Amino acid sequence: MKKLMNDSRYVVEEMVEGYVKAHPDLIKQLPENDRALVTAKETREGKVGVLIGGGSGHEPGFLGYVGEGMADGVAVGNIFASPSPDPILEVTKAIDKGAGVVYLYGNYAGDVMNFGMAAEMADLEEDIEVGMALATDDVASAPKEEKEKRRGIAGEFFIFKATGAAADFGYNLEDVVRVAKKANENTRSMGVGLTPCSLPQTGEPSFEIGDDEMEIGLGHHGEPGVEKGPLQSADEVTERLVNDILEDIEINSGDKVAVLVNGLGSTSRMELYTMFRKVEQMLSELGIEIYRSYVGDYITSLEMGGASITLMKLDDELIKTIDHPVNCPMFVQK
Structure with missing residues (x-):
């Protein structure tokens, strides 16, 4: 399984270096730690800081969602x-503007x-108040x-978006x-791995699956799903994912939702729009x-094949x- 890289020990550092150099007007690296990135735009005093983070390999998650209207900073992990x-x-120290910081991350x-x-540490050493919220959108995992x-x-994308907007609106911590x-x-989200x-x-496969198989509910690190079986059509897979979501959350006629059809890294737009x-x-x-x-690709798993569907019930x-408008290096909404 080929990759364009130099030394495998430094892939994250080299990715981050390239990312910061590509978007100097939007993102900057803190000198104290090369895995700590913050928005290059000055944020106002009294605004709640929004910090996201997680492992590398999910790009554009998570570093791609730091910018105006979303997160103020990201902590980057290994793959x-x-x-x-x-x-x-x-x-946390860099983005605190006196109103506290909220941490967003997966469970x-x-x-x-x-x-x-x-x-x-932020509380004891820096006297910064921190609030936390976990993403638990994967219906297949429990x-x-x-x-x-x-x-x-992939539902983490909607959580980042909602939280970043709330902080922009001037809400308190x-x-x-x-x-x-x-x-x-x-x-709620549900995925399929191919x-x-x-x-x-x-350089080894993250999990094993037959050429003619799929796995419903596969996690985006390769965690086992709920069912492995023969590959089905796009409509059949989509029906399964959507029905499992709708069985888990009450969404009725007349309700409004945001929909995300997310690619895991190597799934074509043709397939994703067919699912949508x-x-x-x-x-x-x-x-x-x-x-x-x-x-599109919002929370990926390197070059994994497959997709997930996310529904967010709206009020x-x-x-x-x-x-709310957003201007991030890897996501813009006007």
């Missing part, structure tokens, strides 16, 4: 691994531990009665955290309005956050 507490703390053991440690155990996958948790509570990716350090076509048909038949749609407050 598919949590960032350590040190860059998290450095970003993975390493992230929970490291972001928790950084929050304690049953409904154990939602707190679920992973965060408590309300920014409330919006983040509300966004998570109203967001082909594995390979880690630069090993079926999503639109299904929701239209149920009387559910698609308020905004996003189709008036969440509609305002989804509509």
